[in-house]
Amino acid sequence: AAKDEYSVGRVYTIAKDELKKITPEEAAQRFYISDIERNIRFNLFPMYETGVNNETVLQTTINYIGMATEKLAAKGYEFGPADIYPPYTPNPLLVVLTMTGAIALFVYVVQMLIPMPKHTQLVAFFGISLVSIVGFIVTSGTLITQIWALSSAVMAPVGAMIRLMEEWRRYDGVRPLGATKATVLALFYLVIAALFAAIGGMYIASLLGNTKFFMEFAIFRGVKLTFVLPVILVMIAYLQRFPLWKGRMINSKEEAKKFVVEFLTMDVKFYVFFVVAALGAVAWVFVGRSGHTAGVPVPTSELMLRRFLENTMYARPREKEFIIGHPALMLATFAFLRKWPSVIHFLLTLAGVIGIASMVETFCHLRTPVFMSIMRGYDGLLIGALLGLLLIIAVRFMMYATQWFQAREVDHE
Numbered sequence: 001a002a003k004d005e006y007s008v009g010r011v012y013t014i015a016k017d018e019l020k021k022i023t024p025e026e027a028a029q030r031f032y033i034s035d036i037e038r039n040i041r042f043n044l045f046p047m048y049e050t051g052v053n054n055e056t057v058l059q060t061t062i063n064y065i066g067m068a069t070e071k072l073a074a075k076g077y078e079f080g081p082a083d084i085y086p087p088y089t090p091n092p093l094l095v096v097l098t099m100t101g102a103i104a105l106f107v108y109v110v111q112m113l114i115p116m117p118k119h120t121q122l123v124a125f126f127g128i129s130l131v132s133i134v135g136f137i138v139t140s141g142t143l144i145t146q147i148w149a150l151s152s153a154v155m156a157p158v159g160a161m162i163r164l165m166e167e168w169r170r171y172d173g174v175r176p177l178g179a180t181k182a183t184v185l186a187l188f189y190l191v192i193a194a195l196f197a198a199i200g201g202m203y204i205a206s207l208l209g210n211t212k213f214f215m216e217f218a219i220f221r222g223v224k225l226t227f228v229l230p231v232i233l234v235m236i237a238y239l240q241r242f243p244l245w246k247g248r249m250i251n252s253k254e255e256a257k258k259f260v261v262e263f264l265t266m267d268v269k270f271y272v273f274f275v276v277a278a279l280g281a282v283a284w285v286f287v288g289r290s291g292h293t294a295g296v297p298v299p300t301s302e303l304m305l306r307r308f309l310e311n312t313m314y315a316r317p318r319e320k321e322f323i324i325g326h327p328a329l330m331l332a333t334f335a336f337l338r339k340w341p342s343v344i345h346f347l348l349t350l351a352g353v354i355g356i357a358s359m360v361e362t363f364c365h366l367r368t369p370v371f372m373s374i375m376r377g378y379d380g381l382l383i384g385a386l387l388g389l390l391l392i393i394a395v396r397f398m399m400y401a402t403q404w405f406q407a408r409e410v411d412h413e
Helices: 024-037 057-074 092-113 118-138 142-169 179-207 223-241 253-265 271-288 300-312 319-337 342-364 370-412
Strands: 010-013 040-044
Touching: 010 024, 024 040, 024 057, 024 300, 092 118, 092 142, 092 179, 092 223, 118 142, 142 179, 142 223, 142 319, 142 342, 179 319, 179 342, 179 370, 223 342, 300 319, 319 342, 319 370, 342 370
Parallel strands: 010 040
Antiparallel strands: none
């Protein structure tokens, strides 16, 4: 491909063994989604080996090809000899400029986790920038840009969450806010955190935006880390800023050592093993469902939801964003402003990282057009915000109902 100046196009097909397991409608949907999301230019349609719905093999095959064609035509696609994008390589100076921005983001977030003087930050920034620029010049630049793209994918959501924690701490010593004001602030902080995290997505798209990554001759490395590391780093940042562990914060070396000793020597109840096993199962599903390779199977009900969203929205948002992450982050803000128990707030915060990190990780798939990744994040944010509002309303209703029943019980006594 390189010798042909990348004058090639991506091909999509379905293995015949896989085609046997799915309906013609599902096969047509897979071609449709792959074409619009994966920079596909050629479709290789396999033939069904047996007919479906009392149709011949030929008619079944023609029908699902026709369904895929109709869906694509509705999206504005044209058919015939495929047009090939000309090879694209961004201006190296602009790549270096973006890389220094990613380095600045890295230093900025690190100093929020490990406080350092301003002059130390400047030395770290200029030193790392110099080494990276030299490495970019003397090599092909692919490895260096991959490193800083991975850094942006991790540091952007972590930075967004830490800044959000700092905003929460502004209300630490005040009385619980009213439910309406807390709800409005929950929505506002979700949007601000998403915009902050979007910086990382733009860095990734700019650093890796070239034909090698568009065609997947080079692939973003470290997809699993972009889901695991943000959760771990946000957990550390939370313990540094809030007195969750035995009523104190772990914001010094002495406190950190004391925490490690106490954590490793504490008495453990038997039920904790079941809790850890449940959390391990959740982590397995969370990581196994992420990345370039299929790990955990997707249930039929979720597939139906995906198909509905694919057919009704410009870009299907990720379930982990609008079902888990964004509503949990809104509820985390609401919980803190309403002075709920710290453990609940902590767990909601960790769940909230999932949505913000997923928004950034979307841009790691360079085969997908950047505008579609932007719209995917926007759609997920929109639906997630609506579900978050409904979740807060539902929780408030349950709390009011519980208080009402408790009051009746007291009156009865």
